Amino acid sequence: MILVPAAVPRTAPAFQRLIDPGQRPSVLGALTVEVLPPGVHVEQRPCEEAEFVTVVLSGRLRADGRILSPGEVLHHRPGSDCRFTAVRGAPTALLTVRPVATVSPVAAGANIPSQRAGSLAVDSGARVSVDTVTFAPGDGYEPPADPGADVFLVLLSGAATVLGEDGARSLFPGDLVYVRAGERHGFRAGPRGPVTAVLGRIVATADTADTADTADTVRSVLARNELH
Incomplete structure (x- = not known):
């Protein structure tokens, strides 16, 4: 598990490579x-080999003729x-x-439309799924x-705890957790208020993509009250 604390810069302009396959x-x-x-x-420059995803983390963004707020997602x-244009008012x-780009590419004509957070339907050829979930105090998943x-x-x-193979770590707004394939992990919201993440x-290849993304799995677990 890779933990990048304070991954989101507070001032503009700024650019950071958080997870770099070269490293x-x-x-x-x-x-x-x-x-x-x-x-x-x-x-943004085009990516010929595969789709890419843009996620608004803070501020507001004008793209595809609409305004996106934090947690909303664009698939390309x-x-x-x-x-796109950063809306005036705040960074x-x-x-x-x-x-x-180490696997077979998605067909160039695949249609991956822009999606709003909470309603992301993964295309059958997409390798990336992203969504936004709000956890009640104390909720979690593993x-x-x-x-x-x-x-x-x-x-x-909000504040939360992430569980990895080397123990528990505290999370705060702007922190990033990256878990490589095959690693166990878990997540638990703090007790003092809702947590949004x-x-x-x-996925490794487009052939392994399915219609159940991470957010759907989390919501299913919470609905069944499997973790308390």
């Missing part, structure tokens, strides 16, 4: 964070670019997730180890 060859995805000053217009199909922090996918979590609000999953 960590075993990971399945590259994660970067960028903080844009209010009103700045940005065009292979080969596409993305133009906008963006997380970008790109799967490593999924079985997944040998075919990396998972990650960015805490947006971005959850993501990166």
Whole structure:
């Protein structure tokens, strides 16, 4: 498990490589964070090999003719670019997730539409799924180890504890946890209030992608009250 404390910079402009496959060859995805000053217009370069995902972590973003708030997600199909503008008023922090280009690419014509957090339907060819989940105080989950996918979590609000093979670690807003395929992990919200987190999953190949993403699994566990 990789823990990156204070992964989201507080000032703009800023850019950080959070998870770099060049430095960590075993990971399945590259994660970067960028903080844009209010009103700045940005065009992301296309990724020919696979889709990529943009997640709003703070501030507001104008993209695809609408305004996105923290926790909302944009999926982009292979080969596409993305133009967006940070809404005036406060800096906008963006997380970008790109799967490593070491497997068969998704078909170039695959349709991966923009999605709002909480309603993400994973395309049958997508390698990345991202969603936002709010936990009640004390709620948590501990999924079985997944040998075919990396998972990650960015805490947006509240305090929590992440459980890894080397013990428990405290999490605070802006912290990132990245769990490589096959590693066990768990998560528990703190007792003092709701906790909101971005959850993501990166599969090894498009063939292993399925329609049940990380957020769906978490919601299913919470609904069954399997963890208290």
